[in-house]
Structure formats: structure tokens, C-alpha cells
Amino acid sequence: MATRTKQQAASRHQALGLSDQDLLDMYRTMLTARLCDEAQFRLNRQGKAPFVVPVSGHEGCQIGSAWPFEKGKDVFLPYYRDMGICLVAGMTARDVFLGVFGKRDDPSSGGRQMPAHWSSRRLGIVTGSSPIATQIPHAAGVAYAAKQKGDDVVVGCWFGDGATSEGDWHEGLNFSGIHKLPIVWYCENNKYAISVPLSKQMAVKDVAVRAEGYGFEGVVVDGNDVLGCYEASKRAVDKARGGGGPTLVEMKTYRFHPHTSDDDDRTYRTREEVDEAKRNDPIILFGNYLKEQGLIDDEGIERLRGEVKGQVDAEVEAAWNAPDPEPETALDHVFARPGQGMGLKLLDGDRP
Amino acid sequence: MATRTKQQAASRHQALGLSDQDLLDMYRTMLTARLCDEAQFRLNRQGKAPFVVPVSGHEGCQIGSAWPFEKGKDVFLPYYRDMGICLVAGMTARDVFLGVFGKRDDPSSGGRQMPAHWSSRRLGIVTGSSPIATQIPHAAGVAYAAKQKGDDVVVGCWFGDGATSEGDWHEGLNFSGIHKLPIVWYCENNKYAISVPLSKQMAVKDVAVRAEGYGFEGVVVDGNDVLGCYEASKRAVDKARGGGGPTLVEMKTYRFHPHTSDDDDRTYRTREEVDEAKRNDPIILFGNYLKEQGLIDDEGIERLRGEVKGQVDAEVEAAWNAPDPEPETALDHVFARPGQGMGLKLLDGDRP
Amino acid sequence: MTEKNVIQTIHDTLWDAMKADERVLIMGEDVGARGGVFRATAGFLEEFGEQRVIDTPLAESSIVGCAIGMAMHGLLPVAEIQFADFIHPAFDQLVSEAARIRYRSAGDWGCPMVVRAPYGGGVHGALYHSQSIEAFYGHVPGLKVVVPSTPYDVKGMLLASINDPDPVLFLEHKKTYRLIKGDVPDEPFEVPIGKADVKREGDDLTVVAYGLMLHQALEAANRLEEEEGFSAEVVDVRTIAPLDKETIFESVRKTGKAMVIYEDNRTFGAGAEISASVAEELMFDLDAPVVRVGGPDIPAMPYSTPLEHFFLPDTEKIYERMKELAKF
Amino acid sequence: MTEKNVIQTIHDTLWDAMKADERVLIMGEDVGARGGVFRATAGFLEEFGEQRVIDTPLAESSIVGCAIGMAMHGLLPVAEIQFADFIHPAFDQLVSEAARIRYRSAGDWGCPMVVRAPYGGGVHGALYHSQSIEAFYGHVPGLKVVVPSTPYDVKGMLLASINDPDPVLFLEHKKTYRLIKGDVPDEPFEVPIGKADVKREGDDLTVVAYGLMLHQALEAANRLEEEEGFSAEVVDVRTIAPLDKETIFESVRKTGKAMVIYEDNRTFGAGAEISASVAEELMFDLDAPVVRVGGPDIPAMPYSTPLEHFFLPDTEKIYERMKELAKF
Ligand SMILES: Cc1ncc(C[n+]2csc(CCOP(=O)(O)OP(=O)(O)O)c2C)c(N)n1
Numbered sequence A, B: 001m002a003t004r005t006k007q008q009a010a011s012r013h014q015a016l017g018l019s020d021q022d023l024l025d026m027y028r029t030m031l032t033a034r035l036c037d038e039a040q041f042r043l044n045r046q047g048k049a050p051f052v053v054p055v056s057g058h059e060g061c062q063i064g065s066a067w068p069f070e071k072g073k074d075v076f077l078p079y080y081r082d083m084g085i086c087l088v089a090g091m092t093a094r095d096v097f098l099g100v101f102g103k104r105d106d107p108s109s110g111g112r113q114m115p116a117h118w119s120s121r122r123l124g125i126v127t128g129s130s131p132i133a134t135q136i137p138h139a140a141g142v143a144y145a146a147k148q149k150g151d152d153v154v155v156g157c158w159f160g161d162g163a164t165s166e167g168d169w170h171e172g173l174n175f176s177g178i179h180k181l182p183i184v185w186y187c188e189n190n191k192y193a194i195s196v197p198l199s200k201q202m203a204v205k206d207v208a209v210r211a212e213g214y215g216f217e218g219v220v221v222d223g224n225d226v227l228g229c230y231e232a233s234k235r236a237v238d239k240a241r242g243g244g245g246p247t248l249v250e251m252k253t254y255r256f257h258p259h260t261s262d263d264d265d266r267t268y269r270t271r272e273e274v275d276e277a278k279r280n281d282p283i284i285l286f287g288n289y290l291k292e293q294g295l296i297d298d299e300g301i302e303r304l305r306g307e308v309k310g311q312v313d314a315e316v317e318a319a320w321n322a323p324d325p326e327p328e329t330a331l332d333h334v335f336a337r338p339g340q341g342m343g344l345k346l347l348d349g350d351r352p
Numbered sequence C, D: 001m002t003e004k005n006v007i008q009t010i011h012d013t014l015w016d017a018m019k020a021d022e023r024v025l026i027m028g029e030d031v032g033a034r035g036g037v038f039r040a041t042a043g044f045l046e047e048f049g050e051q052r053v054i055d056t057p058l059a060e061s062s063i064v065g066c067a068i069g070m071a072m073h074g075l076l077p078v079a080e081i082q083f084a085d086f087i088h089p090a091f092d093q094l095v096s097e098a099a100r101i102r103y104r105s106a107g108d109w110g111c112p113m114v115v116r117a118p119y120g121g122g123v124h125g126a127l128y129h130s131q132s133i134e135a136f137y138g139h140v141p142g143l144k145v146v147v148p149s150t151p152y153d154v155k156g157m158l159l160a161s162i163n164d165p166d167p168v169l170f171l172e173h174k175k176t177y178r179l180i181k182g183d184v185p186d187e188p189f190e191v192p193i194g195k196a197d198v199k200r201e202g203d204d205l206t207v208v209a210y211g212l213m214l215h216q217a218l219e220a221a222n223r224l225e226e227e228e229g230f231s232a233e234v235v236d237v238r239t240i241a242p243l244d245k246e247t248i249f250e251s252v253r254k255t256g257k258a259m260v261i262y263e264d265n266r267t268f269g270a271g272a273e274i275s276a277s278v279a280e281e282l283m284f285d286l287d288a289p290v291v292r293v294g295g296p297d298i299p300a301m302p303y304s305t306p307l308e309h310f311f312l313p314d315t316e317k318i319y320e321r322m323k324e325l326a327k328f
């Protein structure tokens, strides 16, 4: 029995073209997200972080779906829940906490935006805002530009189930279908938009069915199965890179903590429901798989956890001691420097 | 062969529960729309009507889809193309031309809106605007209110293919699905949003497939077949009245004239395409059916046409001579009369 | 008479209206089981049921758009936009639709709808949970825009808004929710929309404000009286549109000096209309130029504490400007 | 030098930019085969292909939203909103997104995008084809809003806008499209964004205007000189945001009298900021209160001719107000 599982399993990540080391790297990234989450909630309780956005529960679908992308080349449009996406894209725990503390050197916004409003041009992470679903048309636009310029770029755009109700979601997905853009749409369906359950958001079981209405494929995967998410994502990313157009990947998952540090989820979901969901903790499930594969044992997991926690705590410390922005700098970057231009060729002397 | 057609056909409108008189009334209404259209374009060329919106080509899907509604009870949310819907709802040729000339007594807006921006509270026609698809959420809201109050009301909402691209369209249809509202959504798909062909609007053959993504049924019918439109609409209206929720009815049709009197459609479609489409003129097709049924002959059709034309011309005359609005009245109706209230019960003395 | 804070007053007033009139309906994101992220509708779902307390999809344009439809079919919807910053997707429904339903139908149709939106900064809300939006909507004929700032006005104007036959944008400064307390009559009453209110009498200068700035102005005015002996008259605008210029003019005619304070971006902000109107109408009554104090022209309030403080006109800044003007 | 009307100038300038720089891209409703409902892009599809001339779905929020994405990935999109009245669904994308891309990323990202929109009335366009929108967007830090009113300025400012690293809302008064002609240099050149322009020199009063009102003001000014001997200086605002107050102040310092004309609804309109700024800054240079002439506060311009004429400030009205002010 154990062996049979092992075989099946063994065949699984190899069949996906993932090495043992890949798996350990993925696991470590998931752990980093989880431990950053625990740290930021601790800081919130200590009054050191006025506002934090949890990721716990989403690590599987985030690390799994982001893994197939080519860093430094592809473009990421995550939403606030996506610490895991950003870690895969190249952000560090230090970056996360510079944002949590609103520090000058926060790569996302220099302390201007709330924590978890990710951005890094260097890493191909497009600046995101709070308004839900506004990044959907941006993602389609980036993908259009990439295609039009002939760049070898795939765009990944992540959002929650709540985002699917916005007009922008409809418009952006439709545009991507019309132009067969190199993009993958990822819905991290955690059953709630803050407190609003799916039954009050949509009259369908799987929002992925809407893809058909935009002329491309929609798929549904277990968001707590990191390899399943990787598999679906890899297929979609390869398809996009090959000119096959968009895919909507719906990943069913769950948010373990309240919506944010300002939320009280006891008003809208039972503890039983939350505990039940935690049995499918993607980190535990993936850990079990690694153990079955003999890639790690409980002791190794503990050692790794301790090691990562040590790093996270060190980064928290460093970020806490980093400088705040200077008050007057609030006036900077409303516009580009006076006189700066885009070098429109016509004005560079070329004549029509 | 002829007989077989006859039988089939005979069985057809009777099977639909339509009497011979119903058919003649429907045909007359279609003719009225067509002849109002010809008259308004004539007036436009004469410089008497600065701006007109044609209906020609849409009479079949409009009269067929509107016919099942109960006048004076159900609620209509038409768009500018829907002269035919409004005639079924109870508007007259006089009303149409009071609007065309922007007269004081124009029932839609007292000359404030462009022609074809239909409204009549008395007739259950909700005031419409120019911005495309804004009436979609209104329609869902009316249907929600009707259901919540327990009114026996079905809401009909009409729009073009172009409207399906707007965020409001998505949001409104989704809301209607979630609450299983008593509403029917009608898409008059005439292949173009002004000049933009379907291929640049959507990556699907039938926009009706999107209904599935909102948890209700979508159907496609030949919009030039008035009885087919009636049949699909009747089923959807009865279903809505019975608590079965929304339906999206897509009616494939064609616009014979330019988008409006300001448009030049030769820039984006060939004369051959237009001529080809005119072979499926819903009025000719329906006339043939009536003839097969022995309900009218060519002579009768000519007589009827002459009769309706006479009426339309008389109404044009009457509307032309009707008074303009007084300039200062432009200031009226920004708000209700000062002191006017909704009679909120709490303020009427009731105490919580 | 009961002492309440602003959010409690909103909760109780909505509750009373729902109790008394079955046409009143609540809709918005998280207004149901969650009772609203600010708890304005806590307990409503249990009491009034999900037919009248609608947890909507995350879609502001249709929250407003569906409310318009409901209003046209006999209900009195009170829609909540979770944060004023998120009302923008509904801009078209408010500007092109709600504001024009009556006008474009020559009075045939009406749109008795209330849209509530918590606005304003100073709560560490950063770029997207701090915005002031009154200037955008005050400019739209056909919309009424109110900004009550005390529990008493909040109750009276909320009832007046629900009872109004036309669409009302009801703006609540979220920082006042728990900060500002006051006595509220237990009986229902209306505070008329379109009337400003003198919240403090004075002779030396007129200070026009609303929202959080009103309370900071009152604080500064008291200090100015104690420390410098100048008495400032503080006028609470209360309604942005239609704007009650007469009450403002009356005060300025008396004091000869005017100052307008608002936290929104200064340029093309609501204070511009007030300043312009005073100067156009009362130039020869003025002993000094009108002083305008507004937020800086940067996109929004940043998150980091030093940056946020840089944005907000605080009592200290306001006090200094008032002293200057008084001594002018 | 070639004499052209406004729409021809827009067409030719866009054409030149498309020809010279492959990053420039056109998108909007009916911009392709139809060449735009005002023919601004007639012939573009044939010349540049459908990759660079995109007929978009009927969806303004994504027209702007996708353009933002393109701008962030190396293109220079020029999006057309068919009528300014229909830009409202994109309000959120413009206000929350385009305007804040640079600010919220502390300068890391930029959004070099142009959104063109024909605005203004007097064309029998009724409630939804006549609107002025500059007041809404002028209030949004991070957006540039320009309103060139002559063929020369249109060419120079359109090129400056396409070359600008930040989002520019390029407003074209549709009534000027064929009405206004002028000489346009054949060579490319930039007219700087953020600089007002004295279109007529004068000493007795300053008239500040833009769009169609600019041309009516110039007409009235000439008549005022001929018939009454008063010389009015006419300042073309040209850029709403960032607003060039200095050029306006300079003129008012000289003339001592100021009048602001705009066709938009008067209250909380763009003219309020101009009037307020002049009075706050120059109260002691003013020989008369600032005069503001604006459209009535009704939702929009009605269709019927008598009603439309009632709305629009015509040359006659403007002339009378100028005469009054000059004689004050
Ligand atoms: C336009 C807009 N409306 C409302 C909000 C407030 N809000 C923030 S997150 C959220 C729920 C989002 O749910 P979902 O998309 O499912 O993502 P999740 O938080 O569940 O991961 C809401 C309503 C917002 N940020 N933007």
C-alpha cells in the first residue's frame, strides 16, 4: 500500500519534470510564506504592524502555479494575498517586512502602499492596488504588448473568487480571448470574498466554466495540491508560450486566518469549518508527499522549519531597524522629472 | 411540398397558442415600425430630423420577443434600437415622432433626450440613456424589487451584441442568476457594434453560451423568424413568471441601415453583405408565412401598408406641429419639488 | 436623548428605518453576516432576513445600478460602498444614470436611493482607504451629496436622505466613527439636506469646514479664543450639493474674514467653489483674502506614518493659519 | 505650414507619430475600418494594420485598463474614448490606476498613455454627447489634463502628450473639429503641457477660457474693442492640470479684472479653482470681483434646440458680461 502510493507518487513529480531538488525548493518557499505570515501576525499583536494580510492556506496554489514561470522574463500580476507568488518571483522575507513596516526601502512602494501591495519592476511584478480586479485589464494589456512586440513573455495574473464579479474581470478576460493572448488567469477560490460566500457571488459551482464564454479553456484543480497546481499551471503556461492563448485556472483553496488583521471571521464562518479546512493544509500535504518520497523526514522538516524561522526573524529584525521615509518625500513621484520624455522618435529628428 | 410547408406552418402558430388575429396584429406592428423608420429617414434627409436611429431589420426579433409580455404589468428596458419593443409596449407613431422632433410632449423625455431614448412610466418602459449596458443592472434591480415585493412582474431587458462587452452586462447578469430573478435578457445580435464586427468583440460564436457562467439557460434563435423569437421568448417569460429564473435569448439579426443617420456603413460592410441580409427581411418572411396561411394576400399586404403609411404620415404631421419645450423649462426636474418626500413611515409618526 | 458615537448612530438609525418601513433595504459587500466591515449593519441579517439585507457580489457598478432599478420599482434601497475609494467603478451609474433619471424623463421617473460611503483619512488606510470624493460628486447636478459630521446631524440627515425622492450620496468620515460622540434624540427627526450649520459662533473670522476637519477647526477655534482672544465662527457645510452659500455668506458678512478647510487634494477641490463664491459675492466685505487649507496635490494619503502625517492638515497647522488670518 | 481644421490636425499628427515610432498604437471603438466616428483615424487600419490599430470591444474600463498595461510594457498607446460622456466606466482605471502607477511604486513604474476624448456641446448631442469632464479629472493628482483649442496647439500638445512619461487626458472640443481652422507647421514640434497662453493682448480686463468658449471669448473681445473701445486680454488655459496659475495671475495683475468662462456646469467646475486662486492671490490687485460664467447646474445639455441654446453660454451672453466687467 505504502509502496503503491510511493510508486504512484514517485512517478508523479518526475512525470511533471520536477527534480527532487525542485520539490525541496518549492517546499522551502511554502514554509517561508507560512512563517512570514506567522511572524507578521505576531508583530500585529505586538502593535508593531498595524495591518497585515495573511497568506496561510494559499501557499500550495501560489507556489504551485507560479513555479512554471521564467523569472526575470515573464510578468506577474499578483493580488494582495499573493506573498507566495512574489517569493517565487524573487522577493525576499526582507522585502516582505520592509513593506509590513512601511519602510523607505520597501521595494513595492517605499512605504506608500499598505503591506501586500506588491511591486517590483526588476522582478517583473506589476504594481498592484487595493481596488479589486483592476489588474485584470492591465494583465491583458501587458500580454497584448508582449505579443505585439514579439517578446517571449507569458503573463500570469492572480485574483480571488471575489474579483470574478467585477466588470473589469469580464472585460479583461474577454479581451484576452479575442486576441488569443499569452496569459494565464488564476483564480484562488477560497470560498469567500471577506465574508460573502460563493453562493452570494455566483450561481455556478466552478467559476472556471466562464472561460468558455471567452473562447478559451477553463480548468479546476485542488488548490491544496501543490503538484496538481503546478501541473495545470505548467500546461497553461506552455500553451500560452506556444501561442495557444489564455487559460483560466481555478484553484480551490481556503484562507486559514481572517481576511486581514482588521477582520473577525467568527462572524461569518464556524471554527469547525476552519479546522476542517486546515486538515488539508497544503504544507502538511506536500510534506507528506516529500516524506513518502523519502526526500525528507519529520526531523528534517523540523530542522528546515527552524532554519527558515531563524532567517525570517533575522529579516524582521533588519526590516524593523531600516529607515522610515522622510515626510517631504510624500511629494515625490507624482509625475516623472520635468523635461523627461519617452523619446518619441518623431521628435528625435526623424521626419515623417 | 407547398402543402407540407402549409401544414407544418399551420401547426406552427396554433401550436404556439397564437390566433390568426394575433399574427395580423404582430405583422401590423412590424409594418408600423418599418414605416416609421422610412419616414424618419425621409425627415432626416429633408433636414427636419437632425438625428434618427433606425430599426429596420430588427422588427422580427423585437415584435416576436416583446409579444409574450403582459402590458401594463410587466416592465420593459429597451435600448435605442427598440422602436418595435416600444410599439408593442404601447407607444404610438405619434409618440415616436414627438421624440424625433424633440417636442415638449415627447413621452420619453419631453425633448430632452435624443430620439429613441425610450421611456414611459405609464407603459412600464424604464427610462434609458445613451451609455451602453447601463440598463442591465437597472433591469436586475427592478426584477429583484418585483420578486421581493411579490409582484407578478416579469422584466424584459434588450441590448445589442456590443453591450455584452461592458462590465455592467457581466455584473447585471450575474446578479440575476444569483437571485434567480424573474427576468429575460434579449441580445439583438446584428453582427456589429457600429463598425466593430463580432470577431473583434468576442471569441465565441454565440454569446448565449455565457449564460451558463451565470447559472442559467442561454438560447439562440433566428432573429428574422418572428415566430421563432416569440416561441423562445414565451418559454423564457413563462419560466421567469413561474419562478424559474432568468434566460438569455440571443436573436441573430441584421441592421439594414447605417448605425444612425450620422453613420456611413459603407466604410465597414459591403453592399453585397447588406443585400444578402435583406433577403431575410423579417417582414417579407413573416408576410410569406401569412400568405401561406391564407391570412392575407399580396393585395391585402399592399392595402395594409398603404393604410399604416397613411397613419404614420398623419402622426408625423401632427408631431411636427406640436409645441417645442420652453427654453427655461431646461431648469425643471433636476430634483423633485422641494419638500416632497417618500413618506418614510418612520417619519409619518410610526415609532420603532 | 442618548449619547452615541457616529457609527452607532448610523446603525441605530438604519435599524429604525428598516423596522418602520418595509420598502427600506440594505445592500452592499459584507453587510450581511459580517454586519459591515465597520459594523454599521451588525445584527441586521438576523433581524430582517437576506431578502432585505443583501450581501452583494464584489461589484460596485451593479451595487449602485441594481439599487437604481430597485428605487425605480418602489423600494428605498440604502447601498453601502465599503470604502469611498471603491465607489469609482460606479461613477458611470451615479453620474450618467442616478443623477439623470428624473431629469431625462422630464420628471416621470425618480430614483430615491441612498449610497453610503465611508471616506477620509488619518486611519492608516493608505492610498485606497483614505480618499475624499465629495468634489467629484458635488459637481454632478441631480445628485445630492451630504457630509454630516456629528451624531445628531448623522441621524437627522440619514433619515432625510432615505426619505428623499432623489439619489443621495451619504458620506461618512470614517475617522469620526468612534472618535466623535454626542447626544442623539431617540425619536426620529430630519435635518434638512441643503442647509449649512453654524457650529460655533464668533465675530473675528469665519471658518468653513466639514468632516474630520470640522472637529479640528472647532478645537483650533477654542484654542484661538483661549490663547489669543480671537473668536472664530465655525460653519459646518453639512451638504456639499446643493451647497448652502447663504449661511456661509451671512457669517462672512459679519466677520469679514473667511477660511475654508478640507482634507481632500486642494486643487479643484470642493473648497475652491466655496472660496470662489465668497470672493465673487463678498469681495468688498472681505478684510483679507479668503484662505484655503487643503491636502497636498498628491494622488492620495500614503501608508507610512511620517508620510500620512505629512498629508493630513492637523489641528496645529489649522490653528496657525487661523491665527494668521485673525491677525491679518 | 498648412491650414487645417482641428480634426484634420489630430488625424495628421497621429499619423506622423505612428509612422515615426512603432511603439505608438491606436485603440478604441470604431477606430479601425470606420476610421473613428469623427474620422480621426481614417486610413490608419490600412496603413498600420490591426495589430497597431485596435478596434476594441465596447468596454471603456478595459480600453483604458489595457492601455495602462501596454504602457507599462513598452508601448505608447493612444486610446480613443468615442465621446467624453462615455469615459465614466473608466473612471476607476484613470483615477485609481493610471494616475497612481508612478506614485504608488515610488517611481519604479510609469504609465505613458494618452486618452483622447471628444467633449463639449452645441452639436445637438443631448445629455450624453455634450458633456464637459475636465473638472472631474483635473482634480486627480497624477493625471495631466489638456484642452488645446487651436490646430497649432492641438498638434504641439498631442505630440507632447504622446511623448509624456505620464498619463495624459487629451480633451478635444468636438464643436471645434471642423469649425476652427488655422496654420499648422508641417514639422513636428511640442507645445509644453502646463503652460497657458495669451491668445489676445489687452489692458482692461482678463478673460480666461478654453475649448469652444475660448473662441467665443475672442469673438466677444474683438467686438468689445470695436464697439466699446475696451481691450480684453484673453488667456487660453490650454492645460487644466497641472494648472498654470502664474500666466493667469500675470495678466490679472496687469488688467485688475478677471473673468472665467467655461461651458461645464458652473458649480464645483474648473472655473471655481481659477476664480478662487485669482481672488486669494490677487485680492488687492482686483478692481472688481472675479466674474464666473458657466453652464447652468442641470445634469446635461438637452436635445431640443430651444433647450440646448438655453444651456450654452453664447457669444452674446459673454459679450454682455465682458462689457459689464469692463465698465465696472
Ligand atoms: C473595488 C473594491 N471593492 C471592495 C474592496 C474591499 N475588499 C477588499 S478584499 C475584498 C474581498 C476580496 O475577496 P477575493 O477576491 O475572494 O479575495 P480573497 O481576499 O478571498 O483572497 C473586498 C470586498 C476592494 N478592495 N476593492
Ligand SMILES: Cc1ncc(C[n+]2csc(CCOP(=O)(O)OP(=O)(O)O)c2C)c(N)n1
Pocket (backbone or CB within 6 Å): B081, B130, B131, B132, B159, B160, B161, B162, B163, B164, B188, B190, B192, B193, B194, B255, B259, D029, D058, D060, D082, D086
Ligand atoms: C458606454 C458607451 N460607449 C460607447 C458608446 C457609443 N456607441 C453607441 S451605440 C454603439 C454600438 C452599440 O452596438 P450594439 O450594442 O451591438 O447595438 P446595435 O447598435 O448594433 O444595435 C456605440 C459604440 C455608447 N453609447 N456608450
Ligand SMILES: [Mg+2]
Pocket (backbone or CB within 6 Å): A160, A161, A162, A188, A189, A190, A191, A192, A193, A194
Ligand atoms: Mg476569496
Ligand SMILES: [Mg+2]
Pocket (backbone or CB within 6 Å): B160, B161, B162, B188, B189, B190, B191, B192, B193, B194
Ligand atoms: Mg450590434
